[in-house]
Amino acid sequence: MTNQDLDWPIRVAAMNALQHLVRQHGEVLSWDVIDxxxxxxxxxxxxxxxxxxxxxxRHMRETALSIKTTVPRQGREARYERFREAG
Known part of the structure; x- marks a missing residue:
């Protein structure tokens, strides 16, 4: 029995598309471009x-395609800061 990564082709397609967008728009992509x-x-x-x-x-079964976070509002702790300090 082999352990295939069934999500690999989707991640490859996403990375290829992102490389194309970076060549077109530069390294910082607006949400409009990403969307x-x-x-x-x-x-x-x-x-x-x-x-x-x-x-x-919905096509992916084993892994997430993207993970993002936000800049916290003034006076609030960054959502994942406590995990970075614990690690």
Whole structure:
């Protein structure tokens, strides 16, 4: 029995699309550019979801495609700061 990473082709398609976008727009991509998504097997998939920090496209079974966080509002602790200090 082999252990195949079934999500690998989707991640490769996403990384190839991101490389193309960086060549077009530079290293800092606006949300409008990211929100256009990428094409995988003739279907448009999202790179990320603006409302969710950990994003799993419905096509992926084993791994998340993207993880993001936000800058905390003034006077609030960064959401994941306590984990960095504990590690």
């Amino acid at each position: 256009r998504g990428f094409t995988y097997q003739g279907e448009t998939l999202n790179f990320a979801n603006r409302a969710r920090g950990i994003f799993w496209p």
